[in-house]
Amino acid sequence: MDDAGSTTHEQAAGGPSGDPSDRRPDRPRLERRADGALVAGVCRGLAAHLGVDPFMVRAAFVLLTVASGIGMAVYGVFWLMVPGEEGASRPAARRDWVQLLAYGAVAVGLSALTWGTGVARAALWPLVAGGVGVAVLWQQADRDQRQRWVMPLRQRWLRSLIGLLLVVAGIGGFLVQSVNPREARAVLIATLIILTGVAVIATPWVVRLWQDLDAERHERIRSQERAELAAHIHDSVLHTLTLIQRNAHDPREVQRLARSQERTLRTWLYQPRSDPDRTFAAAIREVAGEVEDAHGVPIEVVCVGDTALDERLGAALQAAREAMVNAAKYAEAPSVSVYGEVEGDQVSIFIRDRGKGFDLDAVPDDRMGVRQSIIGRMERNGGRATVRTAPGEGTEVRLEMKKA
């Protein structure tokens, strides 16, 4: 009927009930079973536990219900008291005290109302006992089940409000019914004093509970951050350190790796999270990083202001990339400075190196680099490019573009 695997697992996990049948490995523990359940799996679980056919158990319940109604009650009690099947991925059950409090208020209000209006004064104590019992059972009951039952009352504040209204109505009803108007004032004061007393007793407890919850939430956030940091360091930093050790003989490659890692880490730590596909500053940093990686020359980027990318700025970035590549490849400078600036709708990019420079007029017309991919591209898109250079003087390319 059952595979032995699940039985041993359940035994290892242990059960809250001291059911002696737990010691017998061939008899499964009493629990509601999801497989083959008709209503809540009570009969199915009971049958498995007792080792009889589920049909027999179901028939017994039906008979008991038809005969005296007790069958339904017993079923209900089993439903509430018997735990659901383990391993059916239930979230770790945590007592929802706030919810209990709200329901407690509802119960108290209801009993006060019935008592006060004289509906069921004789049945008060059974009612109170019943209420407490229901509340306890409620807490024990399956969380999912409860949520299905109380859909309309899910909002905590709504529940608390209804409870409060009931309490007020109950007390009011009681006063109107059974207190002589002259004493009403005294009774009201006494009631208030009692309620205040209860509040004073309960407040530290509630506050404490609240703080615990808060502390737990903070701890969870912290541990998530730690995990993210650890993952990041593991994925990128350790990886780079390994590569550096392997390339120890090649200083250029080591420098490139270190720079690239530094850039990644800095972006991760200090830059506001921004999307290089959408904002200018992030895009220019990304372009500079790529050129730096490809050509091994450090590129220092400074950006002032930021704006959303559009097609024309995309073209300006292409031109800037070309200028950076030229500087990295031909200037023989130790580093390249890039300065991007957004001022109103005017966007400027400066790419500067202190390298050997060149004679712009001496560049033959058929050389595509500077003329076509920088100056030409900027002009086609309604911008402007100026190249300032002379042999031995370094080079500065200035790109200007109006935002579309």
Added chain:
Amino acid sequence: MTRVVLVDDHQMFRTGVKAELGDAVEIVGEAGDVEEAVSVIRATKPDVVLLDVHLPGGGGVEVLRRLHGMVPCRFLALSVSDAAEDVIGVVRGGARGYVTKTISGPELTDAIARVAEGDAVFSPRLAGFVLDAFAATDVPAVDPELDRLTQREREVLRLIARGYAYKEIARELFISVKTVETHVSSVLRKLQLSNRHELSRWAAARRLV
């Protein structure tokens, strides 16, 4: 020769800086945390303190606060941090300049000499931060003299951000190096004294997330 105290919590980094500076300056003391820094600086009275932004015990800002008005020395902040609030914080705390730790030996020597003479030292990144922080907005300035940069100051800062040295800036703007220095010192003063609320708001907006 310029007498210098090195404050940094990484022994390795202090050793490296000492080696790079060589005989150009005289290192009269070293410290690894705020307490030590305060006592070493008060004991040795150096000309320039190279001050790390991140230090155990409250950071470089705390050293500046504790020594405020007590020693005549000048501070040059040195950091690996790119965080705007660190940079702006330490400059507003009283440092005469800010350079990153990737700076080369000769450049550092140059920066120390400049700070020792009372001038300000701005890295391209700091210049970018300042331009950003003082960016023209519609908000009226409380004190226009302190809360706005002049056109000339903006030009100078822009050139620093573009990677120009002071000498190159002077040539570019047809002014003397001394005038460039004056402009930069004036920007530093505004940065330190302006109560312009965008400044703090801007730095806070760039806070680590």
